Amino acid sequence: MTAVSAERDSARQEIPDQLRGDVRLLGGMLGTVLAESGGADLLDDVERLRRAVIGARDGAVDGAEITELVASWPLERAKQVARAFTVYFHLANLAEEHQRIRALRERDDADNPPRESLAAAVRAIRADVGEDALRDMVANMEFHPVLTAHPTEARRRAVSTSILRISGQLEKLHAAHPGSSAEAETRRRLLEEIDLLWRTSQLRYTKLDPLDEVRTALAAFDETIFQVVPQIYRSLDAAIDPEGTGREPARAPAFVRYGSWIGGDRDGNPFVTHDITREAIAIQSEHVLRALENACGRIARTLTAYANLTPASPDLRDHLAAIEAGYPRTMAEIAKRSPNEPHRQALLFATERLRATRERNADLAYPNPEAFLADLRTVQDSLTRAGAVRQANGELQHLVWQAETFGFHLAELEIRQHSAVHAQALAELRAGEEPSERTREVLATLRVVAWIQERFGVDACRRYIVSFTRSAEDIAAVYELARHAMPAGRAPVLDVIPLFETGADLEASPRVLDGMLRLPEMAQRLEQTGRRMEVMLGYSDSAKDVGPVSATLRLYDAQAQLAEWAERNGVRLTLFHGRGGSLGRGGGPASRALLAQAPGSVAGRFKVTEQGEVIFARYGQRAIAHRHIEQVGHAVLMAGTEQVQERARAASAKHRELADRIAEAAHRAYRGLVDTDGFAEWFSRVSPLEELGELRLGSRPARRGAARGLDDLRAIPWVFAWTQTRVNLPGWFGLGTGLAAVADVEALHAAYTEWPLFSSLLDNAEMSLAKTDRTIAERYLALGGRPELTELVLAEYDRTRDLVLKVTKHQRLLENRRVLSRAVDLRNPYVDALSHLQLRALEALRGEEARDLSEEDQRHLERLLLLTVNGVAAGLQNTG
Numbered sequence: 001m002t003a004v005s006a007e008r009d010s011a012r013q014e015i016p017d018q019l020r021g022d023v024r025l026l027g028g029m030l031g032t033v034l035a036e037s038g039g040a041d042l043l044d045d046v047e048r049l050r051r052a053v054i055g056a057r058d059g060a061v062d063g064a065e066i067t068e069l070v071a072s073w074p075l076e077r078a079k080q081v082a083r084a085f086t087v088y089f090h091l092a093n094l095a096e097e098h099q100r101i102r103a104l105r106e107r108d109d110a111d112n113p114p115r116e117s118l119a120a121a122v123r124a125i126r127a128d129v130g131e132d133a134l135r136d137m138v139a140n141m142e143f144h145p146v147l148t149a150h151p152t153e154a155r156r157r158a159v160s161t162s163i164l165r166i167s168g169q170l171e172k173l174h175a176a177h178p179g180s181s182a183e184a185e186t187r188r189r190l191l192e193e194i195d196l197l198w199r200t201s202q203l204r205y206t207k208l209d210p211l212d213e214v215r216t217a218l219a220a221f222d223e224t225i226f227q228v229v230p231q232i233y234r235s236l237d238a239a240i241d242p243e244g245t246g247r248e249p250a251r252a253p254a255f256v257r258y259g260s261w262i263g264g265d266r267d268g269n270p271f272v273t274h275d276i277t278r279e280a281i282a283i284q285s286e287h288v289l290r291a292l293e294n295a296c297g298r299i300a301r302t303l304t305a306y307a308n309l310t311p312a313s314p315d316l317r318d319h320l321a322a323i324e325a326g327y328p329r330t331m332a333e334i335a336k337r338s339p340n341e342p343h344r345q346a347l348l349f350a351t352e353r354l355r356a357t358r359e360r361n362a363d364l365a366y367p368n369p370e371a372f373l374a375d376l377r378t379v380q381d382s383l384t385r386a387g388a389v390r391q392a393n394g395e396l397q398h399l400v401w402q403a404e405t406f407g408f409h410l411a412e413l414e415i416r417q418h419s420a421v422h423a424q425a426l427a428e429l430r431a432g433e434e435p436s437e438r439t440r441e442v443l444a445t446l447r448v449v450a451w452i453q454e455r456f457g458v459d460a461c462r463r464y465i466v467s468f469t470r471s472a473e474d475i476a477a478v479y480e481l482a483r484h485a486m487p488a489g490r491a492p493v494l495d496v497i498p499l500f501e502t503g504a505d506l507e508a509s510p511r512v513l514d515g516m517l518r519l520p521e522m523a524q525r526l527e528q529t530g531r532r533m534e535v536m537l538g539y540s541d542s543a544k545d546v547g548p549v550s551a552t553l554r555l556y557d558a559q560a561q562l563a564e565w566a567e568r569n570g571v572r573l574t575l576f577h578g579r580g581g582s583l584g585r586g587g588g589p590a591s592r593a594l595l596a597q598a599p600g601s602v603a604g605r606f607k608v609t610e611q612g613e614v615i616f617a618r619y620g621q622r623a624i625a626h627r628h629i630e631q632v633g634h635a636v637l638m639a640g641t642e643q644v645q646e647r648a649r650a651a652s653a654k655h656r657e658l659a660d661r662i663a664e665a666a667h668r669a670y671r672g673l674v675d676t677d678g679f680a681e682w683f684s685r686v687s688p689l690e691e692l693g694e695l696r697l698g699s700r701p702a703r704r705g706a707a708r709g710l711d712d713l714r715a716i717p718w719v720f721a722w723t724q725t726r727v728n729l730p731g732w733f734g735l736g737t738g739l740a741a742v743a744d745v746e747a748l749h750a751a752y753t754e755w756p757l758f759s760s761l762l763d764n765a766e767m768s769l770a771k772t773d774r775t776i777a778e779r780y781l782a783l784g785g786r787p788e789l790t791e792l793v794l795a796e797y798d799r800t801r802d803l804v805l806k807v808t809k810h811q812r813l814l815e816n817r818r819v820l821s822r823a824v825d826l827r828n829p830y831v832d833a834l835s836h837l838q839l840r841a842l843e844a845l846r847g848e849e850a851r852d853l854s855e856e857d858q859r860h861l862e863r864l865l866l867l868t869v870n871g872v873a874a875g876l877q878n879t880g
Helices: 003-013 017-058 063-072 075-106 118-129 131-140 157-175 181-199 210-240 274-302 314-326 328-337 342-359 369-385 389-393 395-406 419-430 437-456 472-485 503-517 520-528 539-546 548-568 590-595 613-619 622-639 642-674 679-686 689-695 715-724 735-742 745-754 756-770 774-782 787-808 818-846 848-852 855-876
Strands: 142-148 415-418 463-467 495-500 532-538 572-578 605-611
Touching (some): 017 157, 017 181, 075 157, 075 181, 075 818, 118 131, 118 210, 118 622, 142 572, 157 210, 210 395, 274 342, 274 395, 274 437, 314 328, 314 342, 328 342, 342 369, 389 395, 419 437, 419 472, 437 472, 472 495, 472 520, 495 503, 503 532, 520 532, 532 539, 532 548, 539 548, 539 715, 548 735, 590 756, 642 735, 642 756, 642 787, 679 774, 689 715, 735 745, 735 756, 735 787, 745 787, 756 787, 756 818
Parallel strands (some): 495 532, 572 605
16 A cells, blocks of 8 residues: 555545445435436546556556546547546535534533633733723734735636535535425435436636625625624624623624725726726725625514613613604504604614615615614613613624624725836826827726715725835825815825835835825824724735745834834724735635734734635635634734734744744745746646636636736736646645755744744645645646756755755645645545646647647637536636
């Protein structure tokens, strides 16, 4: 038995019985569907490939045999097989989600809170620094996730909703009594839904527009986020005061604030216009007002407290009298439905006002969410005075939290544009030239921001992010453009945020902030906001620019320098982390990354992008969304403790010289590869880079301009394409050379165990290495016809894998992360099947015979390629 097959056997043995049963059930039903729709021959071919790739992992089958098998099929059959493995991964992912939910429920113990929970953070902080300090930390904590439309969700929305329906049927099956008619009916429905998933196209035929992206992301709000957020606050409230929660006024603040770039991010996306931005906020408002209306109406219908037992307070009586005077007919109808139930009447009228706000009935509409909250608090106060404290602090408090969190706009819409666009617009305006179309669009966008603020309030849209900020002049440009856009005194309120993306920009960031302090507009905003300022750090472009190791160190240094700058200047700084979903773009567990940040850089505030497939991975299921926000909340609180900061401070001082040597060597290795003559063309040949645009993942182009080099290529397709080749190069390349430059394994191991930043760097690289397959990667790299580059990449992979294992003292990759290791080990062979199919298509499209292909064969090959790209993304659960 080979080492690989031993690892697979070990992984199989560790599978929980319920997960094993779900995978077997769903896989068996898929087999039934394949046989029914494509005949027994299709199922036989799928099984032949499945057994062959498992045999190859075990050393019993030669890779050439698999290549021959895949090449023997007509292209139509190859596409069917690719679709079968893709659907299998969707079902396996679903089974793993259900297992994760089961595990979360099993660990839910009020007396012994799970690690990385809000309750665990409260317990630790209370024991360490006492009650007063705990309350201060809780009162000032902020978590600000920002949803973005970065095109990394490979699944069609139709596929996602089909998977959700299957999930619902699987949950019903778990709840059904074995042998019952209900169980039989649920099995029939489950098979029906899997059959429909098989028959649903995995690929988009039309390109998404930005409003499609808005609606897609809002599905997570409708299904999950709106319901989960008050549950999170309740968890925190119960941790702070277990006996008082639900009886006493809430001690947990509404610490989550959602933001969105979807419909606001126009950097390099010509399809996001001022009209799109206006429509995006209108769609968001419709969703949140409908959600608040439904929640308020539900609570109103159940709040049947009789006036004799729960009398209205004087304030509530005055409130109801004012309503009756202004809206006698509406109030008469409400009173008829709920006689002698004043609290219910007040909430029913609030529900009517929310409906009027949604329908834009100015006579009855709320002017702003603060007015709605004032009505809710009047009802709360009256219930409390009447002794109905559980009614005041129960479901009604959940509605208060939801209104505080989402307002009437759901998520703050943020605008992003490239600094060069502003510079060009200003040059035209200052010269008195006729503004170009792009300059007119910049001005129209600023006018829309002013309109949004007038319609929905300043907090609905006030942040304006400037990509590739190089100087304070790039910030001043936005304020000057706003004055051009609007008459004097009518310009929108703006918080202009610099985005530092490249290695050089990160190093220069404190100097830029010094210049920003001298801007009169910035001084005014600091005075208005209590000296609050925000700075965004770009993980994706910095990693593509200098490599994963150097980017990690430079980002850490930038955070440390910015934290020191903020302290010197008396600024309350929030760092906005532009982390992508994949490891090559700064991804990985957000909570662990938080605890590895530079001391003083978090300060109880964490803002981060939630991108593409990450949105649905974290917010697709309520239990998983709850756990994600709890973990981040825990890390936000713990990162501010002196114990965590001192550990990071001491470890950084002890190991920084070593880390610098690693980073310097890693940077040289990385730039030595990507600066090689012809590298960009080679990369395009060895990967499906150029075909990714045909997946129609999102509205934004893959490149910022017409150039074809790496500098103009966005970080998402850069990472996505490397993931498809099974190389995962952006997650680890250069690390091996860097570690080799130190040579002292014991010193490296000490840094790994003592410094959270270094630990996170190596653990993330280990995950990328585990998802890399050297044998298959070699076939992809050979397509480029540059054997010296193939040898360079594979040698660095071998070096990195060997040294990461030595430094971590692991016998195998992911040895200390058993659940993830099990998932990777079991998935890899099935991903191999799709890679072999993809290689068939790529070799035909890249080879010398490509010019002789018929138009029909080319179309089939391209379709096969895209199907496998979709399937590999589902199998690895990574895109860009």
